[in-house]
Amino acid sequence: MLCLSIRQPYIGDIVAGRKICEIRSWPTLHRGPLLLHCSKGGTGNGLQRGAVVAIVDVIDCRDLDELFEWDLRNVRRIHPIPWRGNARFFKVPDTLIVLLDEQPVLADCS
16 A cells, blocks of 8 residues: 655644645545555654554545645544655555454544
8 A cells, every 4th residue: 555654743744644644745646545654753642653543535635736635534543663764655465453442543634
């Protein structure tokens, strides 16, 4: 599955359901499940650094004049997978993904 590294504290806000949009300097055509990797940089928030920690669904990408807003929904925590991050998409084998629970964390865009 495709994965994206996000610095702390932003990834913590996404996983907690407080942040449902990710701003990037590049657009994506990807829609559907995307793994989130907690990068080693940034301030702590309780998530394992240098590990894949969640799955989200990318439902849209909007152009904001030189920046792009990725619309994220349906956050699901997974058992952390130690992995080296990347500045762009990278792949993590699906066989390593284990959900922490069966209940998705839902966020409201409003």
